[in-house]
Structure formats: structure tokens, C-alpha cells
Amino acid sequence: MTGAGDEHADAAADIAAVEQANTAYYEAVERGDLDALTAAWLPDEELTVSCVHPGWPVLSGRREVLRSYALIMANTEYIQFFLTDVGVSMTADTALVTCTENILSGGPAEEGASLGPLVGQLVVATNVFRRTPDGWKLWSHHGSPVLAETGEEEDEDPTS
């Protein structure tokens, strides 16, 4: 038996663990560390994983998902994520993280330059994690570009 205090402490620890798994995922991309990124995703025997990069179609299954990150890493000289608005909604075994990815990235250097041009990008993500014996692992990542400031004004056209 656990008391209400223990339950609150457990819930806080769970949320912290999920936030840490979320941060570790982005740090793996920042470092171009495909091994760490591979470890961040659920094994395929558990559940079929899926991934949507901003502007991309859906990628399904570990093989296709990890291949996409290898491609992105090969074409990215520099990428940094400044995460804001991180929100966690969770049950015992599944956690849903929403966050804003303020991205600064640069492609490979062009001839004679030391680094490609840096580009800022505003992306929002929904990341779904599952609890496993090895910690929280990604089941789904869906990132999408924020194309306009909507949802705040009353007089906008929300279908545009």
C-alpha cells in the first residue's frame, strides 16, 4: 500500500523521467548520434513506431524511421533545439509530450565556406512514449511547421 504522498512523488518522478527521455531524444539528434537515437525508439517487436518530420508523409516501422534520421543527419551540419511549452499528459504506461521546437540549423558547408547558412524554424511536436524496462521509449514523433500565428485571434480564418 502506498499513501497519497507517495503517489504524488511517484507521479512527479514519472513526469521527470518522461521529460528526460524527451530531452534525450532531441540531444541525440543535435549530436548526430544515431546509436543514441536508435535507443530512444521502441523496439519493433513491441509496437510499430511512426514518425512525421515537418512537411513529410508518415514513416512507419523502425527501419524506415531510423533511415530517415540517418538521411537528416547526413544533410545537417548543425542543429540545435530550444524546447519551449513542454507539456506532459500521461497514464501508467503511455506518455504524450507536446512541445515547441525552436530550431536553429545549418546544412553542410558550401565550397569555401566553413558552415552552410543557418536557418531558424518553428516546429511543434507531439511525442508519444511507452514505459519499458529500459525506460521511456518513443512510439511516435510528429513534428509540423507552425505556418502562422493562429488560435489566438477571433477574426482569423482558421482553415487557412
Next chain:
Amino acid sequence: MTGAGDEHADAAADIAAVEQANTAYYEAVERGDLDALTAAWLPDEELTVSCVHPGWPVLSGRREVLRSYALIMANTEYIQFFLTDVGVSMTADTALVTCTENILSGGPAEEGASLGPLVGQLVVATNVFRRTPDGWKLWSHHGSPVLAETGEEEDEDPTS
């Protein structure tokens, strides 16, 4: 005790129920039926729901999410979803649906016209459902525009 045959039948029935909940969500939007749409989402006391419309920032909580649909419905005279590539990945209580929304929509009529211009849109969605006593309910919807055909060719720039 249930046999392996029963388990497979149960799994197939669960997947069918999830697909039906997913279809019911889109049909509610098509009909502009805010009551049916409200019923498609998890009650807030359960978990915090979240929603990303294509190009939008994250909306969190039932109030903000349902308000966005009311706005979209008010600005949409006609909308139809042709769902393709529907994939379901699920545990006992959580289901993750990915699909392509081939959207045909039209805004309110301009003066003198009977219907606004129809627009085709290619959107991919990740929809997360939770099992409840009242059936499968939406925990999260994330839709995003497909901006380019990527992920198939080897020589593309996947960060663009």
C-alpha cells in the same frame, strides 16, 4: 482463460473499433457536428487532450481544442476527408492511428456565389485514442501539411 484464437479475434475487434472511432471523428468534422465531435474527445478529467491543426501551434485542454473546431466549422462551408494509408498500432488501452487525409474543402460563399472555391489539401495525421467505458476517445490529434514528396528518394535534402 482465452485461447490464442480468441485473442486474435479480440485484437481484430479492437482494431476495427479504433478505426471506427477514427472515421467517426472525421465524419463529425465533415458534418460540422460539434456535439459528435465533443463526444469523440476524452473528458478533461481523464487526461489533458491536445490538438495540432495543420500549420497551427499546439492547443491544450478540451476547452481550447473544442473552441478551435467551432471556429473551423464556422469558416468551412464544405469539407470532405478521403482517408488513405490508415495504420493502427495499439496496446490494451491506447491506440495510435496514422493516416493521410486527402481533404477537399470550401469556405463560405463570396457575394453572389453559392459556394466558396474548393481547395484540395494533403495532410497527414497521428491520432491517439484511449479506451474508455464509452468506447475509444481522442487523446491527441496532430495534423500537418505534406509539403513535398520526401522520404522516397535517396538524393533529396530531407531537412528542407
